[in-house]
Amino acid sequence: MKNPVFTGAAVAVVTPFIDEHTINYEEFKRILDYQIDNGTDAIVVMGTTGESPTCPGEEHEEAISFCCEYVNGRVPVIAGAGSNDTNFAVQLTKSAKASGADAVLSVTPYYNKTSQRGLIAHFNAIADCEIPVILYNVPSRTGMSFAAETYKELSKHPYINGAKEASGDFSLLAESMALCGDEMNFWSGNDDQIVPMMSMGGKGVISVLSNVAPRETHELCQLCMDGKFAEASKMQLAYLELINALFCEVNPVPVKKAMELLGWKVGPLRLPLVEPTAEHTARIQAALNQMGCKI
Numbered sequence: 001m002k003n004p005v006f007t008g009a010a011v012a013v014v015t016p017f018i019d020e021h022t023i024n025y026e027e028f029k030r031i032l033d034y035q036i037d038n039g040t041d042a043i044v045v046m047g048t049t050g051e052s053p054t055c056p057g058e059e060h061e062e063a064i065s066f067c068c069e070y071v072n073g074r075v076p077v078i079a080g081a082g083s084n085d086t087n088f089a090v091q092l093t094k095s096a097k098a099s100g101a102d103a104v105l106s107v108t109p110y111y112n113k114t115s116q117r118g119l120i121a122h123f124n125a126i127a128d129c130e131i132p133v134i135l136y137n138v139p140s141r142t143g144m145s146f147a148a149e150t151y152k153e154l155s156k157h158p159y160i161n162g163a164k165e166a167s168g169d170f171s172l173l174a175e176s177m178a179l180c181g182d183e184m185n186f187w188s189g190n191d192d193q194i195v196p197m198m199s200m201g202g203k204g205v206i207s208v209l210s211n212v213a214p215r216e217t218h219e220l221c222q223l224c225m226d227g228k229f230a231e232a233s234k235m236q237l238a239y240l241e242l243i244n245a246l247f248c249e250v251n252p253v254p255v256k257k258a259m260e261l262l263g264w265k266v267g268p269l270r271l272p273l274v275e276p277t278a279e280h281t282a283r284i285q286a287a288l289n290q291m292g293c294k295i
Contacts, residue, residue, distance in 0.1 A: 001182040004203045005103040005132050005161050006076050007225065008041035009217040010187070011210035012049035014256055015063060017267030023055075023063060027265045029070055034295065035210070036074050039218035043071060044105055044206055046080035048141070049252040054270040061095045068100035078206075082107035082136060086122050093129045103132035103161060105206070110142035116150045127159040134206075135163040138189060148175040155183040164189040164206045170196065177201055191217075191243045195236045198224035208246055209239065212258050212293050238291075245287035248280045258284050263295050 013035065016027040032043065045067040046052040046060050055063065064079045071077050079096035081104035083089040093104050106126050108119060127133045135154065139145040145167055154160050165173055166189025177186060177200060188197035191209040198204065198221065210217040216239065223232035246254045250273070257276050259266045261284065269275065276284070 002161055002185060004185040004187075005078065005134060006042035006204065008204045008221040009039075009210050009214070010042035010044050010076075010078060010204065010206045011035050011040045011214060011217075012044045012047045012206050012208055014211055014252055014259060014266055015046070015050040015055065016265060017270070020268055020270055023059065024265060024267055025066060027267075028063075028066065031264065032067065032070055035214050036071070038214040040075065040210055040214045041204065041218060041221070042076040042078055042102075043067060044078045044080065047105055047206075048080075048138075049208055049211070049255065050080065051252060051270055051273070052080045054273075057092075060092070061099070064096050064101060065099040076102035078103045078105050078134060080105050081126075084109035084112050086125050089122070089126050090129060093126050093131060093133075097129060097131040101131065103134055105134045105136050105164060107136040107138065108142045108144055108146070110144075113142070113144045116147050119144075119146065119150055120153050123154055123160060124157055127154075127157045130159055132161040133157075133159055134161055134187070136166070136189070137163055138166040140166070145169070145172070146176070148172060148179050151176040151184055152179040155180045160184070162186055162203070165197070165202075166190055168193065170200070173197070173200060173202075191246070192236070192240060194220055195224060195229060195232050198232075199229055208251055208255050209243055211255050212246070212262060212288065213239070213242070213291065216291075242287040242291050242293070245280075245284045248283055249276050254280065254284055257281055258288060258293075261285055261288060262293060 016024040079101040081092035162185030
């Protein structure tokens, strides 16, 4: 049996910028404190929501090191360390381990992609760095998905702790859970699927919603962990419009706008990401108002 790196709600935290070239570390501290003070169970830094593709290697590693030092064990820190270049993914993973990260989140190779055998070789090489690895399955971004049998094979590695499942494929999830048993933990990668994922035995969520509603996302997961699925379902559905608004354009465009509207100094997006349309901004504002979101 593998103990999960975390249970409950992990925030896929945004990266605040002063300008297009500088991370705003003072605001980052405020964001991290706010998340932890409001019940967030883990921090995922330098993931997609943190604009990792446009944070080059040195900056990427610096942000992870900062988070590990500042969080200082209050909750687990999970470092985004994925790449479609296995050697570079290993380099990022070793750096995250040296910085004190509790685990890494590692996405399937994108663009060049690979076979299922290639996935096994890729992730075993990463896990050989001897830090817990959370696999990340998001075929809408990568163009490929794990097979259940691949999850089963990877579950044999002692450092592969589980998977963030954002495929939305519950048949795949059910088969994977049945094959892997207690040797692979699963977390939802979709905020609108927390309850169904956890009702099948999922351990929680790696969440975008948590950026603007950390207490509520934690509470939703806690209801599921307490077996109160009817109450959790009502809460999940109540937040559906806000969740949908946070994905009305490509992530993290809407969530950074939402945080700006709430008063956070998150700064500009980095190209190729651009500001949401006026129509989408109005939708985001309305959804925040509807749910009473505030700092």
